[in-house]
Amino acid sequence: MRLNFIYFNFDKSQLIKNLNKVDIKEFLEDNLKKINSKCFICFCDLGSDNLSKEHIIPKWLFKKFNQTNGEIKLGNSSNLKYQRLTIPACKDCNNGLLSEIEQDFKLILEENFTNLTFEDELTIAQWTLKVMLGTILKETILDKDIRNRGEKILSFEEIQKLIPLFILLQSVKYETKFENGKPWSLFITTFDSEDYDYQSHSFFKSASFKFGKIGFTITFDDSGYYKKAITNEFKFTNLSHKQFIVLAYSFFSLRSNELKDLTAHKEITSNILLIKNKKLFFKPKILLDKNFLTKYNHLIEIYQKRSNVNS
Known part of the structure; x- marks a missing residue:
């Protein structure tokens, strides 16, 4: 199955149509349940031939601001270094779509976010969602207590509330039509x-x-x-x-x-x-x-x- 067009009515915060008549909400929910073995962008199955790790906080950023030893606080109150804050991604998405987003975002940052076009704002939104949702997905993979393995920091039921944001992140991969601003x-x-x-x-x-x-x-x-x-x-x-x-x-x-x-x-x-x-x-x-x-x-x-x- 392959989507090629996503159409949103953002006043309702939900997908209302796409060319292949696919229920994108159901598609995302099914794949997010298996995120440990899926690419978090295209949701292809990951194996030894195509597995890579996307740094949620990109390397160029924590090097630029001397944050190599920087940490983020997770939902179980533990700290995780930026270097270890990674999410499974396929090599094609990591080296292609995500790399393009990073390069576009860096250019916008170098211009100090001036004279922003709609496309620039979309890039900022996509880049931010990659960081926010990548961290959330990391918390569905990590054990809440390493001494009591099994229960994760976040459950799938909790991240279901964020499906509208996961749909918007799919605009990285699929042509998306925006209505109502x-x-x-x-x-x-x-x-x-x-x-x-x-x-x-x-x-x-x-x-x-x-x-x-x-x-x-x-x-x-x-x-x-x-x-x-x-x-x-x-x-x-x-x-x-x-x-x-x-x-x-x-x-x-x-x-x-x-x-x-x-x-x-x-x-x-x-x-x-x-x-x-x-x-x-x-x-x-x-x-x-x-x-x-x-x-x-x-x-x-x-x-x-x-x-x-x-x-």
């Missing part, structure tokens, strides 16, 4: 320091990257709502590292309240920031300058307006 909101941000950082919450469909003094926050499956609500004049610029984390978690909290079955009531710890649930949003326990606080509160107002429209 972009299925994401993308915000380019600037910073006052040169370090690298990455914050994401796949189940809240948002991620933030800091590549030195330039970066972005992206939130998926919102029909571009937040980007439409926040005008082009409303920009996050010259942020401190703490403000970067506040901004990332602001989007996590806003999106969590849109996903009623996933709304968090536990405390979330992220390095230097502790955030607690406060009614409509997580209120950062951190002092913010007046300019940034104004923008942060504007995000809250946008969320409240959207909630009133959807209620």
